Amino acid sequence: MAKRVSASNVTAYYGGFKAIENINLTVEPKTVTALIGPSGCGKSTFLRSINRMHEVLPGARVEGSLTIDDQDIYHRDVDVTAVRRTIGMVFQRPNPFPTMSIFENVVAGLKLNGVRRKSILDEAAEKALRSANLWDEVKDRLGKPGAGLSGGQQQRLCIARTIAVEPQVVLMDEPCSALDPISTLAIEDLMFQLKDKFTIIIVTHNMQQAARVSDRTAFFSIEKTGDPGRLIEYDNTQKIFSNPSVKKTEDYITGRFG
């Protein structure tokens, strides 16, 4: 179910602007990897290039190679939709489909894949919602609009929607930044459970969060505004937060810059 993601020499552009440069890193299956760094350092860009969401923006492109279990996801013959089904994504702000009910939101991905049988959808929805720790809260109102839930519930609904299609990697782009502390805690708990099944890569601004949830941490930074973001250090989370090998990382962790 979970797969290894590796990047070598990944460089991403927005039109003429180079957002990240020569990123090399490998993410092991069934781990949580945190991407941290100051604003504008390209960690979200890198995350979005892993499931080819980066290229959705006009003028955006990616160079270098990104593989998932040795399959190049930027190969010419690769089906983008297959990449995105394999590598799910949870966004910064909860974004349930406003016109759909909770149930329809969860099974949206499955329906796209042609699953029509009600029994299968019911089963999959319950499983995904249980995995997202949301089932008990919503089981009595599956037909209600998904947008009627609280922010934290919405975000867990989005996680349920993502894992319902059984991806192998789950990307999370600052999933808690729009949430209150209690909802944040719920999502962090969820990440612990999910890493049994999925490879998780999370972008976060919150260093405590990175320290709490992740096994490995990658620190991104930029020299100055307008420069491309680079990977400064990538190591076990414990090492990064206790004894980083690069001075810049230490400065960032201890709050001296960024």
Place this chain on the structure above:
Amino acid sequence: MTTTVTSHRTRPPAQPSSLRARRLPGYAAPAIAVAALALSAVIVYGTDIGGPVLVVVLGAILYLAGLFAAANAVEGRRSARNRTWSALIHSAFVLAVLPLVSVVWTLVSKGAERFDANFFQTSMNNIGARDPNGGAYHAIVGTLEQVGFATLITVPLGVLCAIYIVEYGRGKFAFAIRFFVDVMTGIPSIVSGLFVLAFWVLVVSPWFNDGRPSFSGFAAALALSVLMLPTIVRSTEEMLRLVPAPLREGAYALGIPKWKTILRVVVPTALPGIVTGVMLAIARAAGETAPVLLVAGGGAAINTNPFENNQSSLSLFVYQQAGDASKYAPARAWTAALTLVALVLILTIAAKLLARRNRLSR
């Protein structure tokens, strides 16, 4: 993985085993297009059922079918659907461009014929069927006066009504007003013309006019007002709602009464957006023919008095010239149409530019 997942494996797999997918080569689409056109030409000319237009139409249909079949066979159903819809959407665009370009082209090429000084300086008074001259001066005067009066009536009324809806209105009554403003946007222009005919021309105007009903430019202005009012209310309402709440609260906190806040702070902030809405309403009203036909009557001579006697307007001029048997009439009709479109477009473009410059509006 849990057992439920394993049982899911019987359904069409959600997860592709490989990221690679077989794709149609780049030359496939053009090749299918050529083949479709060729096949279509063979069918059409072989059976002698039509000309080149039919070849293209049939070719397009065959292309869509062929594309779907090929993509379905190679890339699968989802991709085939995606490609076919994409092709359909693109062809919708092409299909619509043709007539619209033709409208614009005809307008410019035919309208240029009489686009001269004489046209803008003379009226149709004493212009017979054999006269090549004649102009739209009287119609331009009529349009300007009618639209001007309609604007004078609707702007205060519309803005106040919008203020009521946004700032004061509560409960069912305000909802009813909003609802009926929406409904009013759908009133056909001919109905508003009939209304003013029944109300102003037949009932009210005899009082001023020795008991005889009289057409007038002002009646046309009233009819246009009925059409402009909902447009202005809706756009003003939108703009007022976009004024940020802190701005009002800042004023309230200074002890400024609500009505003053509205007039001094809220309305000025929303003003560019309101003006945009008004200009678009004017542009629409200027193009209306039917109400003017019913209540202003039209006329060949210059009549600068909007309160008495028949008056024409540019759009009505176009309509009347279109129905005129003179061989010079079509040229006059097209030139007047070109003038009318120019007037309307200038207003619309100015309104859009204003809207674009103004951050509040969209």
Place this chain on the structure above:
Amino acid sequence: MGETPHRSADAGTGGTRVTQSHEWPAGASARVAEAPVSTRSPGGDGLGGGGALPRSRKFGAERAFRGLTLAAGTAVLVIIAAIAIFLIAKAVPALRANTENFWSYEGWSPNETQPKFGIGTLAFGTVLSAALALLMAVPVALGIALYLSHYAPRRLGTALGFLVDLLAAVPSVVFGLWGRDIFINPVRDFSVWLNEYFGWLPIFGGDGPFGKSIMLGALVLAIMVLPIITSLSREVFLQTPTANEEAALALGATRWEMLRTAVLPYGRPGIIAAVMLGLGRALGETIALALTLGITFGISFNLIQNGGNTIAANIANAFGEANETGRGALIASGLVLFTITLIVNITARAIIYRRREFTESAA
């Protein structure tokens, strides 16, 4: 008509956040604001309408202004009511004078000493031409709107969108003139072709002449409402939150599936509003049809033979020769048109309002 009515559409779709965010504070501040006004000494602000009102000191500028806006709001209701009342008042005498059944008689001779007129053929022609026009225009308009919002490169989409907005502002008399002078030729050729190969279908049957037919009228109508529907639906599609589009793409949706999952459902109320607005225009369109229809009386589904008439076109054509009863008869037909459009409009608004409540409570 161009810009404004779509605002009703986006109030239900995209505009919700802005509207909501200030509606509460505005309401809250209203309570805050009124207190100082009533407690303040009235002499301090003897401005504005204060003088025009009774001497009671409770009445200040605030009340006067509020009353003024209320009056303006009420004016809308008054106008709608007045339209109905005056049309009915003028229509009734003519209907009394009618010697045939108003609903079933096929013909329009209200100016005779024995007035005979019936609405049936006109209402039929109105509904038929408007329905045909929408049938042709809506799919194409939605296609173009999607092309402009989600397929075309952004710059091109914006530029072409601007052009569409301009086309939506072109007066209908221009489309009518174009239809009568230019478009009639290809339509006539097409009609002849249809008649030759599909003449066995009643709608394409007949012996001619062809050209000034329901088909021409409906096509011109379709071309006319096309920019309007396109412009409104494009606005709505553009307002789909990017987050929802990305969510669909991140689930592995193709572009079309993304449109189906995120964009089209989100825009549905706006699309309905746009289509209804287009229908309203098509039903009430006068001049374009007066110029392109063959103007005959008789109920026929034949689309290509010269003929066809609508309530509005008939008013424009028959108004010139109408006497007192003739005018009344035309007003009666206008009343029927008014009722039809009113029903269409109220239905559409009801749908939109209900949906808006759903999405707003959800948001």
